[in-house]
Amino acid sequence: NAGVMQNPRHLVRRRGQEARLRCSPMKGHSHVYWYRQLPEEGLKFMVYLQKENIIDESGMPKERFSAEFPKEGPSILRIQQVVRGDSAAYFCASSPGGGSLYEQYFGPGTRLTVT
Amino acid sequence: TQLLEQSPQFLSIQEGENLTVYCNSSSVFSSLQWYRQEPGEGPVLLVTVVTGGEVKKLKRLTFQFGDARKDSSLHITAAQPGDTGLYLCADSRDNYGQNFVFGPGTRLSVLP
Numbered sequence: 001n002a003g004v005m006q007n008p009r010h011l012v013r014r015r016g017q018e019a020r021l022r023c024s025p026m027k028g029h030s031h032v033y034w035y036r037q038l039p040e041e042g043l044k045f046m047v048y049l050q051k052e053n054i055i056d057e058s059g060m061p062k063e064r065f066s067a068e069f070p071k072e073g074p075s076i077l078r079i080q081q082v083v084r085g086d087s088a089a090y091f092c093a094s095s096p097g098g099g100s101l102y103e104q105y106f107g108p109g110t111r112l113t114v115t
Numbered sequence: 116t117q118l119l120e121q122s123p124q125f126l127s128i129q130e131g132e133n134l135t136v137y138c139n140s141s142s143v144f145s146s147l148q149w150y151r152q153e154p155g156e157g158p159v160l161l162v163t164v165v166t167g168g169e170v171k172k173l174k175r176l177t178f179q180f181g182d183a184r185k186d187s188s189l190h191i192t193a194a195q196p197g198d199t200g201l202y203l204c205a206d207s208r209d210n211y212g213q214n215f216v217f218g219p220g221t222r223l224s225v226l227p
Contacts, residue, residue, distance in 0.1 A: 041219060043158070045214055056214050058214065103160055105160065106157030107157050108156055
């Protein structure tokens with residue numbers, strides 16, 4: 001059973017470009033979470049999604065950031081008009097839901113560098 | 116807003132030594148998870164504790180959850196270089212697992 005997959009692993013964008021980060025949850029998992037981690041800091045929650053629904057986006061910046069988890073295909077975190085401050089590691093986690101809702105399984109992350 | 120504190124921030128020890136790291140919350144945990152994160156990788160779940168006073172063991176790792184459910188400790192016996200990593204505690208913040216908050220982590224280095 002494959003784990004959580006994220007791509008690309010590394011992404012370089014110039015200021016003003018768009019960044020698209022993809023996350024494929026573990027098979028059978030219908031809950032996806034996105035986190036951001038700055039160097040030498042802990043993980044900051046951004047958004048929690050279920051298939052076709054955003055459940056909690058309280059950690060997501062109001063502008064330039066959006067997320068989706070369509071019925072088919074991976075979850076996408078989209079950052080428009082990137083700025084240097086967006087440089088960070090972005091992690092996706094998935095959960096099967098139900099009684100295991102507390103347990104999240106993380107992907108390897110996408111390291112975004114904005115030049 | 117719930118805040119999680121972890122101590123120590125950094126810890127460097129020799130192989131074979133024992134160590135304990137701590138996680139404290141400004142409010143009662145809904146449920147507490149411990150993760151280990153290695154450089155360049157995502158966090159890996161080690162354990163979930165829910166009940167106050169709960170103790171769980173995972174090989175050489177012992178996890179304790181405080182009676183009041185506001186603190187936790189992770190004890191490693193006879194540390195090995197493979198234990199090196201960033202140890203993170205997290206709380207689900209609510210009973211629905213919808214929103215997790217993470218502590219800043221303890222960065223452990225075990226020297227051979």
